[in-house]
Amino acid sequence: MSTIQMPVPDAGIIARKPQIVAALREVLPEDAVISDPTETRAYECDALTAYRCPPLAVVLPRTTDEVAAAMRICHDMGVPVVPRGAGTSLAGGALPTADSVVIATLRLREVLEIDTMNRFVRVQTGVTNLSVSAELAPLGFFYAPDPSSQLACTIAGNIAMNSGGAHCLKYGVTTNNLLGVRMVLASGEIVEIGGPLPGAAGLDLLGLICGSEGQLGIVTEATLRILPRPEGARPMLIGFDSAEVAGECVARIIRSGLLPVAIEYMDDVCLRAVEGFARAGYPDCAAVLIVEVEGSEAEIAEQTERIRAIAAALHPVEFRSSRNDDESLAIWKGRKSAFGAMGRLGDYLCLDGTVPVSKLPFTLRRIGELSREHGLEVANVFHAGDGNMHPLILFDANTPGDLERAEAFGRDILRLCVEVGGCLTGEHGVGIEKRDLMSAQYGPDDMAIQMEVKSALDPRWLLNPAKVFPLDVSQPWREGAAR
Amino acid sequence: MMAPASEAELAALVADHHGRAAPLWLAGGGTRLRLPQAATLSTRALSGVVTYEPGELTLIARAGTPLAEIEALLASQGQALAFEPMDHRAILGTTGEPTIGGVVAANVSGPRRVLAGACRDHLLGVRFVDGRGRVIRNGGRVMKNVTGMDLGRLVAGSFGTLAVLTEVALKILPLAEAQETLAFPGLDAAQAVALFSAALATPFEVSGAAFHAGTTWLRIEGLAAQVAYRRARLTALLHDHTPEVLDADASRTLWQGLRDVAHFAGKGALWRILVKPTDAPATVAALARLGGNASLDWGGGLIWYRGPGEPAQVRQAAGAGLAMLLRPSGDTPPLFPAEPPGVAAISAALRRTFDPAGILNPGLMEG
Numbered sequence: 001m002s003t004i005q006m007p008v009p010d011a012g013i014i015a016r017k018p019q020i021v022a023a024l025r026e027v028l029p030e031d032a033v034i035s036d037p038t039e040t041r042a043y044e045c046d047a048l049t050a051y052r053c054p055p056l057a058v059v060l061p062r063t064t065d066e067v068a069a070a071m072r073i074c075h076d077m078g079v080p081v082v083p084r085g086a087g088t089s090l091a092g093g094a095l096p097t098a099d100s101v102v103i104a105t106l107r108l109r110e111v112l113e114i115d116t117m118n119r120f121v122r123v124q125t126g127v128t129n130l131s132v133s134a135e136l137a138p139l140g141f142f143y144a145p146d147p148s149s150q151l152a153c154t155i156a157g158n159i160a161m162n163s164g165g166a167h168c169l170k171y172g173v174t175t176n177n178l179l180g181v182r183m184v185l186a187s188g189e190i191v192e193i194g195g196p197l198p199g200a201a202g203l204d205l206l207g208l209i210c211g212s213e214g215q216l217g218i219v220t221e222a223t224l225r226i227l228p229r230p231e232g233a234r235p236m237l238i239g240f241d242s243a244e245v246a247g248e249c250v251a252r253i254i255r256s257g258l259l260p261v262a263i264e265y266m267d268d269v270c271l272r273a274v275e276g277f278a279r280a281g282y283p284d285c286a287a288v289l290i291v292e293v294e295g296s297e298a299e300i301a302e303q304t305e306r307i308r309a310i311a312a313a314l315h316p317v318e319f320r321s322s323r324n325d326d327e328s329l330a331i332w333k334g335r336k337s338a339f340g341a342m343g344r345l346g347d348y349l350c351l352d353g354t355v356p357v358s359k360l361p362f363t364l365r366r367i368g369e370l371s372r373e374h375g376l377e378v379a380n381v382f383h384a385g386d387g388n389m390h391p392l393i394l395f396d397a398n399t400p401g402d403l404e405r406a407e408a409f410g411r412d413i414l415r416l417c418v419e420v421g422g423c424l425t426g427e428h429g430v431g432i433e434k435r436d437l438m439s440a441q442y443g444p445d446d447m448a449i450q451m452e453v454k455s456a457l458d459p460r461w462l463l464n465p466a467k468v469f470p471l472d473v474s475q476p477w478r479e480g481a482a483r
Numbered sequence: 484m485m486a487p488a489s490e491a492e493l494a495a496l497v498a499d500h501h502g503r504a505a506p507l508w509l510a511g512g513g514t515r516l517r518l519p520q521a522a523t524l525s526t527r528a529l530s531g532v533v534t535y536e537p538g539e540l541t542l543i544a545r546a547g548t549p550l551a552e553i554e555a556l557l558a559s560q561g562q563a564l565a566f567e568p569m570d571h572r573a574i575l576g577t578t579g580e581p582t583i584g585g586v587v588a589a590n591v592s593g594p595r596r597v598l599a600g601a602c603r604d605h606l607l608g609v610r611f612v613d614g615r616g617r618v619i620r621n622g623g624r625v626m627k628n629v630t631g632m633d634l635g636r637l638v639a640g641s642f643g644t645l646a647v648l649t650e651v652a653l654k655i656l657p658l659a660e661a662q663e664t665l666a667f668p669g670l671d672a673a674q675a676v677a678l679f680s681a682a683l684a685t686p687f688e689v690s691g692a693a694f695h696a697g698t699t700w701l702r703i704e705g706l707a708a709q710v711a712y713r714r715a716r717l718t719a720l721l722h723d724h725t726p727e728v729l730d731a732d733a734s735r736t737l738w739q740g741l742r743d744v745a746h747f748a749g750k751g752a753l754w755r756i757l758v759k760p761t762d763a764p765a766t767v768a769a770l771a772r773l774g775g776n777a778s779l780d781w782g783g784g785l786i787w788y789r790g791p792g793e794p795a796q797v798r799q800a801a802g803a804g805l806a807m808l809l810r811p812s813g814d815t816p817p818l819f820p821a822e823p824p825g826v827a828a829i830s831a832a833l834r835r836t837f838d839p840a841g842i843l844n845p846g847l848m849e850g
Contacts, residue, residue, distance in 0.1 A: 116680075116684055119683060119684070161629060162633070169626070172600065173629075175604075176600055190825075192825070197759060197784065197803075198757055198784040199590075199757045201821060201822045202819075202820075203637060203641055204640045204641070206636075207603060228684050230686045231686050251539070254540060255538045257657035299706070302706060302708050302709070354627045354628055356625055358536060358538060358539055386625070387539070387627070388627040421624055423623045423625055423630045424630045425628070426629065428629070430629075430631065442620065442631060445618070446620050449836070450632040453632055453637075455836075456832040468632075
């Protein structure tokens with residue numbers, strides 16, 4: 001029995017399933033509506049697999065108009081809608097309820113326009129993150145945000161969660177690379193916001209929409225900023241025998257005026273798991289940094305030399321810089337296989353808090369103490385340049401009570417992140433996973449105004465209603481507004 | 484002029500005005516908008532840097548902190564606000580000190596926006612007082628944060644029509660070690676935009692792309708060795724034209740002038756027009772037919788137009804672009820571009836949410 005609750009589904013809506021499905025079928029193609037319980041089960045969860053619930057029905061539209069038609073019906077019949085991209089959310093952002101209709105963007109797969117003169121691409125939002133960059137590669141451009149699920153995750157999900165990735169230190173996250181959207185509101189109305197111009201009239205609605213976790217609308221088309229591909233990139237690996245010193249090295253690199261595209265951190269637990277799995281040849285030490293720099297060969301050499309000098313002053317146990325593509329792959333191999341390697345050790349919860357970079361050493365030490373208190377092992381692998389931590393808590397899903405213990409440990413870690421000046425989630429989103437911790441970071445008024453904003457765009461609270469805000473806090477809004 | 488000395492005092496003052504539905508005109512240092520003096524609420528007394536962590540690239544400052552104070556502090560550590568906010572005093576003929584709150588409230592961004600993004604892209608968190616007088620916190624001080632809705636970006640660029648900013652947290656970046664500018668004389672706007680598109684499609688991180696009075700400029704920044712390399716590569720790529728090279732000092736002076744639009748200082752209507760860069764040449768030609776002069780920034784995405792023309796005529800010349808009358812010729816308020824109807828309805832609903840009595844800079848952003 002897991003600890004995160006969902007509201008009791010509305011029996012009245014469930015009883016009206018035949019009418020709801022019939023209404024959807026009337027306006028949508030035959031294959032766009034799924035209602036058979038054996039088929040809707042494929043949509044019962046996202047990547048937070050501990051929580052599952054098949055929806056009432058699933059809609060798979062191919063056009064914005066079909067999304068709008070489905071939304072209008074759900075709105076008119078008072079049915080909650082759970083938007084879904086590829087279902088890779090680690091926070092339960094796409095978890096359905098039994099009384100909800102899932103509207104997925106998977107079949108919205110067209111790349112509509114590539115404009116290298118004005119440096120943007122316009123896509124339907126069911127395209128995957130990686131396929132956008134793949135389309136652009138022959139033209140010498142790329143789309144910067146690169147979440148680790150980029151092979152599967154969609155642009156719609158990236159916009160909903162304001163996804164990041166390993167290269168945010170230099171290129172920012174989704175909100176910094178989003179120029180415009182076509183969005184379907186809860187009412188079914190279609191709006192166009194922004195576009196290829198460097199700014200929009202009026203308020204910065206894009207900033208509000210990006211990261212709103214499907215609470216304000218469903219984005220069906222997006223205009224994205226594209227960037228010229230760098231001439232080259234090379235990583236270096238730096239091993240330290242102390243987590244503190246590794247943290248100090250990160251701060252000194254940043255202070256030096258260099259701006260690496262990525263600074264990744266792996267601790268000893270993670271390093272041992274990775275060595276057992278991928279045999280990446282990493283040193284056996286307390287912490288490894290992988291620092292990647294970009295540019296021409298000469299520019300890379302210059303930056304690498306400067307970082308070597310900074311690291312040398314801190315006496316690393318190992319410094320290895322890549323001289324060719326094979327060596328680059330070898331250095332990245334362990335980091336890229338970290339989550340798979342951890343999976344071999346057992347089940348894990350992947351957290352996502354961010355802390356100020358200067359608080360990294362303290363936070364790591366405190367996580368170690370909490371690990372002993374909770375009796376569960378934790379591995380740390382994260383984007384150190386921006387303080388976005390991903391502690392992986394190891395547990396055994398088959399041991400009764402273990403998931404609950406892991407979740408309790410996770411909550412302690414996230415509270416710690418907030419206490420040291422950070423936040424609950426750096427790139428995965430709140431979803432249901434961190435929903436009930438929101439009051440650790442935000443006061444009543446801070447949350448009230450966010451819920452008022454949701455009400456302004458979704459007065460009946462039909463879009464992803466049981467997410468982001470603690471259930472007891474959102475209850476009056478959900479119940480009062482909708483009926 | 485009201486200038487409360489604490490956030491709590493400011494909140495009480497706004498709550499009082501909310502209760503009476505009495506309008507408030509917001510100002511930072513008063514350098515941008517000429518407002519009716521009577522009900523002006525200034526944040527200038529909420530001043531001072533709260534936290535500056537060079538190793539974290541973060542700065543937190545109260546809204547009324549003078550921009551100059553922040554820039555000097557950052558420069559002492561070899562860092563800067565990468566979005567290079569412009570100073571409006573030259574074009575608006577105002578006095579006073581630009582404040583960081585004013586910069587964020589108007590999303591003020593300079594030439595480096597073409598590479599580094601706008602002010603709002605560097606915003607990490609805010610504290611503000613909404614139109615009912617509630618003190619609200621959103622975002623934080625860390626670079627990656629997706630906890631809850633992003634209200635900071637919504638308030639940034641809302642020109643004080645949603646809330647009164649009291650504190651902002653910003654991402655800071657290292658100041659480039661070296662810079663140069665390539666100046667290409669004797670080009671027209673169409674040639675300039677072609678040059679911009681070619682240069683901005685390279686990986687050489689061109690950090691400024693502007694055009695005025697027949698000269699096109701490209702700024703290159705980075706490590707010293709990088710700047711030399713990038714100059715050589717760009718010069719070879721753009722070999723149809725022969726540039727002059729401006730050294731670091733000349734480059735800095737040039738871009739400060741371009742940033743502040745010093746070439747259009749003084750009086751007379753001044754428009755700020757956003758376009759798709761490849762639409763810029765046609766727009767510039769249409770504006771020339773109205774009888775004024777235009778310059779380009781942001782690789783052609785931003786047109787400054789000084790000259791005659793009724794608003795309807797300038798908007799027609801702007802085509803699909805967005806035209807804002809930043810400096811009217813007479814004693815009227817600035818004129819914002821109108822939002823499309825669907826968007827305007829959302830904005831109106833959000834304004835009612837943040838400011839139910841409609842007291843904060845009422846009507847300012849209406850097109």
